[in-house]
Amino acid sequence: xxxxxxxxxxxxxxxxxxxxxxxxxxxxxxxxxxxxxxxxxxxxxxxxxxxxxxxxxxxxxxxxxxxxxxxxxxxxxxxxxxxxxxxxxxxxxxxxxxxxxxxxxxxxxxxxxxxxxxxxxxxxxxxxxxxxxxxxxxxxxxxxxxxxxxxxxxxxxxxxxxxxxxxxxxxxxxxxxxxxxxxxxxxxxxxxxxxxxxxxxxxxxxxxxxxxxxxxxxxxxxxxxxxxxxxxxxxxxxxxxxxxxxxxxxxxxxxxxxxxxxxxxxxxxxxx
Amino acid sequence: xxxxxxxxxxxxxxxxxxxxxxxxxxxxxxxxxxxxxxxxxxxxxxxxxxxxxxxxxxxxxxxxxxxxxxxxxxxxxxxxxxxxxxxxxxxxxxxxxxxxxxxxxxxxxxxxxxxxxxxxxxxxxxxxxxxxxxxxxxxxxxxxxxxxxxxxxxxxxxxxxxxxxxxxxxxxxxxxxxxxxxxxxxxxxxxxxxxxxxxxxxxxxxxxxxxxxxxxxxxxxxxxxxxxxxxxxxxxxxxxxxxxxxxxxxxxxxxxxxxxxxxxxxxxxxxxx
Numbered sequence: 001x002x003x004x005x006x007x008x009x010x011x012x013x014x015x016x017x018x019x020x021x022x023x024x025x026x027x028x029x030x031x032x033x034x035x036x037x038x039x040x041x042x043x044x045x046x047x048x049x050x051x052x053x054x055x056x057x058x059x060x061x062x063x064x065x066x067x068x069x070x071x072x073x074x075x076x077x078x079x080x081x082x083x084x085x086x087x088x089x090x091x092x093x094x095x096x097x098x099x100x101x102x103x104x105x106x107x108x109x110x111x112x113x114x115x116x117x118x119x120x121x122x123x124x125x126x127x128x129x130x131x132x133x134x135x136x137x138x139x140x141x142x143x144x145x146x147x148x149x150x151x152x153x154x155x156x157x158x159x160x161x162x163x164x165x166x167x168x169x170x171x172x173x174x175x176x177x178x179x180x181x182x183x184x185x186x187x188x189x190x191x192x193x194x195x196x197x198x199x200x201x202x203x204x205x206x207x208x209x210x211x212x213x214x215x216x217x218x219x220x221x222x223x224x225x226x227x228x229x230x231x232x233x234x235x236x237x238x239x240x241x242x243x244x245x246x247x248x249x250x251x252x253x254x255x256x257x258x259x260x261x262x263x264x265x266x267x268x269x270x271x272x
Numbered sequence: 273x274x275x276x277x278x279x280x281x282x283x284x285x286x287x288x289x290x291x292x293x294x295x296x297x298x299x300x301x302x303x304x305x306x307x308x309x310x311x312x313x314x315x316x317x318x319x320x321x322x323x324x325x326x327x328x329x330x331x332x333x334x335x336x337x338x339x340x341x342x343x344x345x346x347x348x349x350x351x352x353x354x355x356x357x358x359x360x361x362x363x364x365x366x367x368x369x370x371x372x373x374x375x376x377x378x379x380x381x382x383x384x385x386x387x388x389x390x391x392x393x394x395x396x397x398x399x400x401x402x403x404x405x406x407x408x409x410x411x412x413x414x415x416x417x418x419x420x421x422x423x424x425x426x427x428x429x430x431x432x433x434x435x436x437x438x439x440x441x442x443x444x445x446x447x448x449x450x451x452x453x454x455x456x457x458x459x460x461x462x463x464x465x466x467x468x469x470x471x472x473x474x475x476x477x478x479x480x481x482x483x484x485x486x487x488x489x490x491x492x493x494x495x496x497x498x499x500x501x502x503x504x505x506x507x508x509x510x511x512x513x514x515x516x517x518x519x520x521x522x523x524x525x526x527x528x529x530x531x532x533x534x535x536x537x538x539x540x541x542x543x544x545x
Contacts, residue, residue, distance in 0.1 A: 010325055016358035018321070020473060021439055023498040034438060035368040086287045093283065096307030098513070100454035104404075135376065135429040154430035158404045158454045159447060162511040166301035168292055176430055183372030183429040230293050239433045241370060 034241040036185025038139065042075045042261055043181040043189045045152055045173060048082030050194035050228070051251050052113045062192065062251050063120045065258055070124060070146035073261045076138065077126075078152035078180075079117055080173035081109035093167060103160035103169035107153035110173055118149035131155040134180070152176050174230040182236075182243035189243050190260045192251040193228045197268025202226045213269045229270075237272040244272040306513045308456025309406070313346045313413060314533055315452035315460050317423055317444065320354025322465035323523050324385045330524055331392065334463070337529050339396045342417030345533050348409070348457070349398075350423035350448035351385035353378050365438055372429035375440040379424035382444050386422040393420065403451045423447045445502040449515065456514040461532050463523035466500060468540025473498040485541040501542070509544045517543040 011017045019026055044066070051058055066077060085106040092102045111128075118128035125145040133141065134150045141148045152173030163170045171179075174191065181189040201208035202225060211219075216237040219227075228248055237243070249256045249267035259266045283304070286297040316338075323330050338347065357378040364374050390400035396416075401408050403421040412419045423444030434441045445462065452460040469491075470480035486494075488506045500520055509518065521528050521539035531538045 010327055010355070012355045012359040014355075014359035014362040016362050017355055018475065019358065020498055020500065021358065021361070021443070022501075022503060023473070024436070025497070032365065032368055034370050037370065037373075083288070086292075090284050090287045093301055093304035096305035098306070098309070098454045098456065100450065101309075131428070135372070155426055155428060156430070157426070158406075159425040159427070159450045160454075161450070161508060162453055162513055163298070164511045166298040167304055167513070168298055168301045171430075172292065179372075179430040179432070182433060183370045183431075185370070226291060227293065232293075236432070239435050241433060241438075 034185070036242055038142070038184040039187060040074050041138075041142070041181075041184050041186040042073050043078065043177055043184075043186045044075050044257065044261075045078045045177040045189075045191045046080065046113075046117065046251070047191070047193045048080030048085065048110060048113055048152075048173065050080075051192055052079060052117070053082040054194070058194075058252065059117070059120075061254060062257065063117065065254065066147065067121060067124055069258055069261050073146070074142050075147040075261075076134070076142070076180075076186075077114075077117060077147060077149045078173065078177045079110055079113040079149065080152050081106050081113060084109040084112075089168065099162050099167050099169050100156075100158035100160045102167065103153070103171070104157040106169060106172070107151060107155075107157065110153045111151040114149045114151050121147065121149070138184070154179060170232055172230055174233045175236060178233045178236055178240075178243060178246065182240040185242040188261065188263070189246040190257065191229060191246065191248045192257060193248055194250060194252055195228050195248075196250045196253075197248045198224070198228060198270070200224065211268055212265065213271070216270050216272055219270060234270070237270070240272055246270050306456070308514060310346070310410060310413065310455040311458060313348050313455055313457045315348045315350060315448055315455075315457045316529070317350045317352060317448040317460075317462045318385075318389065318523065319462070319464045320352030320357065320382065320385055320444065322352070322354075323463060324351065324389070325354045326465070330465075331389070333526055334523050334529065335389070335392050337526065338418065339393065339398075341530055341533055342396075342398070345417070346413045347418035348403070348413065348451060348455070349389065349418060349420045350403070350444065350451060351382050351389055351420065352423055352444040353381040354385065356384075357381040361439055369438070371431050371433050371438045371440055372427075374438055375424070375431040376428050378440060378443060379422065379426065379428070382424040382447075383422040386420050390420050393418070403447075409455075421451070425450060441502070441504050443502055445505050446508060449505050449508055449512075449518065452515045453508070453512045459533075459535075460515050460518040461529070462501065462518060462520045463529060464500060464520055465522060465524050466520075467522045467525075468520045469500050469542065471496065483540055484537070485543070487543050487545055489545070491542060500540075506542075509542070512544060516545070517541055
């Protein structure tokens with residue numbers, strides 16, 4: 001024992017006082033439910049490569065659809081970074097920069113896409129919100145307006161985890177949107193991509209069978225060659241408190257986003 | 273779009289054609305070089321509950337030791353949170369608040385500790401910085417020999433949810449480790465109030481014995497019910513490309529920090545392999 005009696009710790013009394021917070025028996029939560037902070041929130045994520053990089057032809061009708069949905073649904077619209085993130089990743093990797101720096105660079109691109117989407121909806125009262133604002137003032141923004149736009153990347157930046165293999169930042173748009181939706185206890189988590197959902201096989205290369213509904217663990221175990229969603233989301237679903245179901249829909253089919261917001265099943269629903 | 277082609281096009285063409293989760297792309301990204309941004313820096317984490325909450329008796333001698341050490345070492349000093357965070361976590365948990373809210377609350381406490389340490393080291397020219405602001409960090413470390421930062425990672429509402437309960441799994445041990453890793457630091461030293469890692473919590477278990485060195489795999493295998501270091505740090509160490517070992521030392525023993533900075537083993541060394 002190394003603790004010296006001449007050192008007195010000034011404790012604040014609590015059930016965790018003097019604990020390491022690492023004793024599993026002590027941190028286990030007595031059956032206390034976690035509050036849904038924003039139970040009416042819809043988190044709608046627009047893919048960077050899959051949607052935004054396609055340009056006006058794809059983006060304008062989706063923005064129109066989101067605008068039409070606003071009176072009925074309160075939305076946080078999150079954006080992915082797309083091809084520019086691939087470029088900056090390529091440059092950064094070539095320079096030998098660490099994963100945390102690469103994450104910060106990629107995140108900037110997702111932010112720029114968000115600013116563009118928000119600008120298209122500005123006249124409807126929609127603004128781009130920074131990470132800090134999303135974390136602390138989303139409630140007031142979505143009370144003043146029916147929707148807001150932000151960066152799908154989580155604010156990990158230089159604190160991004162080094163991945164088990166390679167150097168590509170593991171927490172990207174899909175993970176960021178999921179973690180945020182779960183923390184807020186959102187009503188729905190919708191990923192808008194350029195495919196109808198999860199397929200057995202690659203829809204880009206011929207016929208592939210759509211999987212309409214699947215469990216996250218089951219989908220992980222299938223080890224499909226391509227997924228329209230970052231697989232880390234499937235892992236995160238295992239511990240989520242609220243986000244027990246997500247839907248992947250094709251934004252290339254008009255009306256899909258509206259239907260998904262209404263709770264209809266139009267793509268692949270993945271459940272925890 | 274012009275991209276570097278020093279790899280003969282392999283990685284760069286995968287980057288433009290594959291999903292970012294594609295195994296071939298992920299594997300190819302691992303062949304990229306690793307540039308250490310601040311290779312001379314040593315990152316120290318000063319514990320919240322273990323050191324700062326003890327007040328003057330513990331903190332003043334450590335400040336003196338750090339001031340002396342910064343003459344010959346470049347230091348980034350991260351702070352833990354401690355007893356106020358524990359109180360806030362307990363309260364927030366009782367109120368049914370999610371992990372994201374607890375993360376922000378914990379971050380504020382680690383920020384207070386950074387600020388207080390900053391006031392104590394101000395006369396020695398040591399500033400409190402945001403760990404992510406590389407421009408300031410690099411300049412101040414070079415000019416002043418040391419900087420102080422709040423150890424909690426800025427995950428906020430995006431923090432991972434733990435398997436059980438709502439306490440943020442990635443706290444200040446993880447935050448400081450990731451700072452060391454991203455800057456390619458020389459070493460990561462955890463300044464606590466025990467001589468290192470024990471087989472159990474030495475504060476509550478009289479039979480606890482010190483483990484002088486151990487690998488991450490061995491430690492995970494042991495599956496100790498309690499631990500001196502946040503468990504997720506072990507996983508992060510496995511994946512790290514720069515910081516392959518950390519040392520846990522007792523900052524209440526005078527001279528220990530200085531010796532650890534010199535590369536001596538004075539506590540427990542945990543290594544990735």
